[in-house]
Amino acid sequence: MSQTLSVIHIFSKVLMLYAFAFLLPLGISLALGDGAHLAYDEAILATFFSGLFLWLVSRRGKKELQTRDGFLLVVVIWTVLPVFSTIPLLVYMPALSFTYAYFEAVSGLTATGATVLSGLDGLPASINIWRTLMHWIGGMGVIVLVVAVLPMLGVGGRQLFKAETPTPMKDSKLTPRMAETAKGLWLVYALFTVICMLSLWAGGMNWIDAMVHGFSVMALGGMSSHDASMAYFDSPLLESIVMLFALIAGISFSTHFMAFRMRSLLTYRHDTEIRWYFSVLGISILGLTLFLLYKDFYLEFPEALRHAAFNTISVATTLGFSTTDYNVWPYFAPLWMLFLSSFIASSGSTGGGIKMLRATLLYKQVYRELIKLVHPRAEIHTKLGRQAVPNKIIYAVLAFLFISVASIVVLSFVLSASGLDVFTAFTAVVAMVNNTGPGLGQVGPAGTYAVLNDFQTWVCSFAMLLGRLEFFTLLVVFTPVFWRK
Numbered sequence: 001m002s003q004t005l006s007v008i009h010i011f012s013k014v015l016m017l018y019a020f021a022f023l024l025p026l027g028i029s030l031a032l033g034d035g036a037h038l039a040y041d042e043a044i045l046a047t048f049f050s051g052l053f054l055w056l057v058s059r060r061g062k063k064e065l066q067t068r069d070g071f072l073l074v075v076v077i078w079t080v081l082p083v084f085s086t087i088p089l090l091v092y093m094p095a096l097s098f099t100y101a102y103f104e105a106v107s108g109l110t111a112t113g114a115t116v117l118s119g120l121d122g123l124p125a126s127i128n129i130w131r132t133l134m135h136w137i138g139g140m141g142v143i144v145l146v147v148a149v150l151p152m153l154g155v156g157g158r159q160l161f162k163a164e165t166p167t168p169m170k171d172s173k174l175t176p177r178m179a180e181t182a183k184g185l186w187l188v189y190a191l192f193t194v195i196c197m198l199s200l201w202a203g204g205m206n207w208i209d210a211m212v213h214g215f216s217v218m219a220l221g222g223m224s225s226h227d228a229s230m231a232y233f234d235s236p237l238l239e240s241i242v243m244l245f246a247l248i249a250g251i252s253f254s255t256h257f258m259a260f261r262m263r264s265l266l267t268y269r270h271d272t273e274i275r276w277y278f279s280v281l282g283i284s285i286l287g288l289t290l291f292l293l294y295k296d297f298y299l300e301f302p303e304a305l306r307h308a309a310f311n312t313i314s315v316a317t318t319l320g321f322s323t324t325d326y327n328v329w330p331y332f333a334p335l336w337m338l339f340l341s342s343f344i345a346s347s348g349s350t351g352g353g354i355k356m357l358r359a360t361l362l363y364k365q366v367y368r369e370l371i372k373l374v375h376p377r378a379e380i381h382t383k384l385g386r387q388a389v390p391n392k393i394i395y396a397v398l399a400f401l402f403i404s405v406a407s408i409v410v411l412s413f414v415l416s417a418s419g420l421d422v423f424t425a426f427t428a429v430v431a432m433v434n435n436t437g438p439g440l441g442q443v444g445p446a447g448t449y450a451v452l453n454d455f456q457t458w459v460c461s462f463a464m465l466l467g468r469l470e471f472f473t474l475l476v477v478f479t480p481v482f483w484r485k
Helices: 002-032 037-061 067-085 087-092 098-109 125-140 142-153 158-164 178-202 207-218 236-249 253-262 272-294 301-316 332-340 356-374 391-417 422-433 454-468 472-478
Strands: none
Touching: 002 037, 002 067, 002 125, 037 067, 037 087, 037 125, 067 087, 067 098, 067 454, 067 472, 087 098, 087 125, 098 125, 098 454, 125 178, 125 207, 178 207, 178 236, 178 253, 207 236, 236 301, 272 301, 272 332, 272 356, 301 332, 332 422, 356 391, 391 422, 391 454, 391 472, 422 454, 454 472
């Protein structure tokens, strides 16, 4: 009981801090007079005083977090914060159901970018900014942000950081203290976001669109202020800017942090994921360009390259923007892009999927097994760069792959059993688990997830959380051993 109170006590502080996130859209709403300011007033009051109430009832439960408590707190934060994030949407759009509002909020905070809303062009600017601000907060991870400020609140953050961050970052401290690490990551993240926004503004967007899309791109989220996504602008320059920053966001922010700290680009050469990252993307873009030309879908190479490059980078990095309805392309092309979203993004980036580092290890492990078939007595080690990878890491990656594939299969069957066609069900689950956004079929880039019924929507919300928390963090709280003393 005391440990539960400790988790509630820390969560109460997180909730009170989260109330301040509504101040940005509130300020913009008041400045523009877009009529949505009351929605943020209610959100601030409800969120802050809920946090204050929880703090009062749990103030005697303050204890140092154990690893198990860290996992529980992460799950509580990621499942409960979306509830409060729905308030502006529900107040401004009273016809919107809580199910759809929660889906929209989970999609925002997990940086998935799937939406049930249409008529985005007619929404108040502050509502669209709030949708993508959720991306930005969740993109790097709410927990990393909390770790940066928890020391000021008298709470250590190591267990939180370990529970939330991707596996390759868990055991490598970039700075001696967790708070310094979190602050450093957020500083780099914020700097790139500002540069991205300024670049989009200089490229022709108005400042509202530049802010909305800047938040979305750096978080690899994918929500836009226009129903047509990036096709609304029809600008090769803006598409190039988005591609550039999507590629940056798909690289580990720990690598960016070290490059800034050491003031050297050589840091990127030592990142084992980057070579695979750009090689696979480059080959895929060229291959899909030639494939679309071969199928006569586009008649000119520049046009085919433009759409193949943007949409491949966007889907593969799990950004989720589109310049065309690639749902009508020959099926191989969008399926390949969706497959890339399963692993292209680097560990420690804002992208989803199993991450390139795990994919690389899996490939090298398969190659090692093939060699051992020919030379069964040979001592062969799986290496990343020049460093041998311990077998326990390989086993963990294999377990991660299994739970990833199993989750996709089971959830696809669940959606299919609920009445959704198999193709839409499968691609929707892949898009949700990988936090990509648009799937194919009925939930393609030209449509929304409003075609789903309430049950299907809750399944997809669960899938987004499952993927964002990298499966084990969420699933571990459902095991009996987790609750045993």
